[in-house]
Amino acid sequence: MNGWMGKILRVNLSKGTIDTEALNMAYAQQYIGARGLGTKYFMEEVDPKIDPLSPENKIVFMTGPVTGTFAASGGRYNVVTKGPLNGTIAASNSGGTFGPELKYAGWDGIILEGKSETPVYLWIYNDQVEIRPAEELWGKDVFATTDMVKEATDEDAKVACIGPAGENLVKFACIMNEYHRAAGRSGVGAVMGVKNLKAIAVRGTGGVTVADAKGFLNVAITARKKLIEHPVTGQGLAAYGTNVLVNILNEHGGLPVKNFSEAAVYPRAEQISGEYQTEKYLVRNKGCFGCTIGCGRVTKIPQGRFKSSGEGPEYESTWTFGSNLDIDDFEAICKANFLCNELGMDPITMGGTLACATELVEKGIIPRTTADLHWQDKTTLVEMVEKTAYREGFGDQLAEGSYRLGEKYGHPEYSMSAKKQELPAYDPRGQQGIGLEYATSNRGGCHVRGYMTSPEVLGLPEKVDPDTTEGKPALLKVFQDLTALCDSAGICLFTTFAIGLPELAGQVRTATGLDISDEEYLLAGERIWNLERLFNLQAGLSAKDDTLPPRLLNEPMKAGPHEGNVVHLDVMLPEYYRLRGWDENGVPTQDKLQQLGID
Numbered sequence: 001m002n003g004w005m006g007k008i009l010r011v012n013l014s015k016g017t018i019d020t021e022a023l024n025m026a027y028a029q030q031y032i033g034a035r036g037l038g039t040k041y042f043m044e045e046v047d048p049k050i051d052p053l054s055p056e057n058k059i060v061f062m063t064g065p066v067t068g069t070f071a072a073s074g075g076r077y078n079v080v081t082k083g084p085l086n087g088t089i090a091a092s093n094s095g096g097t098f099g100p101e102l103k104y105a106g107w108d109g110i111i112l113e114g115k116s117e118t119p120v121y122l123w124i125y126n127d128q129v130e131i132r133p134a135e136e137l138w139g140k141d142v143f144a145t146t147d148m149v150k151e152a153t154d155e156d157a158k159v160a161c162i163g164p165a166g167e168n169l170v171k172f173a174c175i176m177n178e179y180h181r182a183a184g185r186s187g188v189g190a191v192m193g194v195k196n197l198k199a200i201a202v203r204g205t206g207g208v209t210v211a212d213a214k215g216f217l218n219v220a221i222t223a224r225k226k227l228i229e230h231p232v233t234g235q236g237l238a239a240y241g242t243n244v245l246v247n248i249l250n251e252h253g254g255l256p257v258k259n260f261s262e263a264a265v266y267p268r269a270e271q272i273s274g275e276y277q278t279e280k281y282l283v284r285n286k287g288c289f290g291c292t293i294g295c296g297r298v299t300k301i302p303q304g305r306f307k308s309s310g311e312g313p314e315y316e317s318t319w320t321f322g323s324n325l326d327i328d329d330f331e332a333i334c335k336a337n338f339l340c341n342e343l344g345m346d347p348i349t350m351g352g353t354l355a356c357a358t359e360l361v362e363k364g365i366i367p368r369t370t371a372d373l374h375w376q377d378k379t380t381l382v383e384m385v386e387k388t389a390y391r392e393g394f395g396d397q398l399a400e401g402s403y404r405l406g407e408k409y410g411h412p413e414y415s416m417s418a419k420k421q422e423l424p425a426y427d428p429r430g431q432q433g434i435g436l437e438y439a440t441s442n443r444g445g446c447h448v449r450g451y452m453t454s455p456e457v458l459g460l461p462e463k464v465d466p467d468t469t470e471g472k473p474a475l476l477k478v479f480q481d482l483t484a485l486c487d488s489a490g491i492c493l494f495t496t497f498a499i500g501l502p503e504l505a506g507q508v509r510t511a512t513g514l515d516i517s518d519e520e521y522l523l524a525g526e527r528i529w530n531l532e533r534l535f536n537l538q539a540g541l542s543a544k545d546d547t548l549p550p551r552l553l554n555e556p557m558k559a560g561p562h563e564g565n566v567v568h569l570d571v572m573l574p575e576y577y578r579l580r581g582w583d584e585n586g587v588p589t590q591d592k593l594q595q596l597g598i599d
Contacts, residue, residue: 064490320351
């Protein structure tokens, strides 16, 4: 077996059983691994209509065929389940070293089903697997849990776990591995929590073989060289992390302010920028397994009321706790971000929900007797992060996400979300393509399913006009299909700033021996995208969910480079459906499914 390990671990938490299964090679060859392969297994076994927090929901940890190899940034794995936040297919991607370690233990993935009656954790040492009691871990934060599990198992074990947010079924709880890496979006941590599964620890002493060692080495070295030489992956991200985007997006006029209610130009952006972070607080940069980029930030606030240290914040966290709440105190932003890591929560949804709540309070929709929230309130920000994780006071309402919060008070339109998942840090009125991506993403508001900021703002692979709709549906389709392939291979998305389909397909081909053309590998990405779409349709979503908040469709940008713009989704969406081979209701046609080999 090359690339793939050939084994799946199945754990039934209700019965306490552990079984080994041969990897379904037909699935692997069609859906590659990680995001795609996990989704295929999940869809074959789970009714899309189930309640995400019921025992019938399963959770799949899946690696890619080049995870744990010399591939450029080949350290990723995906967690696939039905997301509690919005009921869509959730495939949350994480880095670090957990994925490679799982493969070194001999496994491509883990399928977890049922629900334990009491808290447990899973301990994997190569082919020896145990379900162990975790009562003493329950209630502990991510950092303490990780330390305690390593002490009880192996100091070199890699641990993926939930914090108090997952235990308390916060709808946007994360699964954290190696303390600060996160399978971050859609609430996958709450699915672990409802199953009473506190952690998975793994230690592997094996390795991953590849089909064509010489060919694989050549294409991997070529890819790594391109990453090192590229100005984004070799310079910008290494020097300033993803926070390099703060000033870039602000100058572009696309940095959202105050729940997307103001012009997307923040006058104090420099005070929360990557340059400021590096100058004042950076200890060092840090990379995941096999990474030449090193975009991770190890940051320390040495003193004061927000004294803290850890990894991050990344661009999304900085924005969501920064300009989105009109907060320019980088120390408060850091503290809120570190708490999200420690407690196990998605900062994008946390900040987006707090911004929604603040606007509802400012407009008198939520009484101040219920929540005394204000813009620029950094002290309350930190307090609310903690209260949300433990569902204390108003934090219990924030724990449901912004859409449910707005709906509770009769105004869901103030939720800046798509398919009920909060939007990230790019105002789509300044980028038509990212608006279409938000609306069509299979897991709701998301930028990393088809990162149109790359061509629209960064000019990669070439610059396109961000304000035009022309050509955006075709370009987005390519980005989405290529991203699905990248995620499924087990490769970091950031590599695609510098490398493309030839390098992605080349690494998978030489690792696995799956000798198909580059175009057929891209077709695998399209197959994965359509399978995810089918899951959502069967779960009850429809074309009406391929939309954006009314504010972005109807309220023109107030000022800045894109003043007067709205998102012209009505122009782009029909063309997007046509290019996808879907009917006017956004349903894949039988001809398209037959072309892709989807039953």
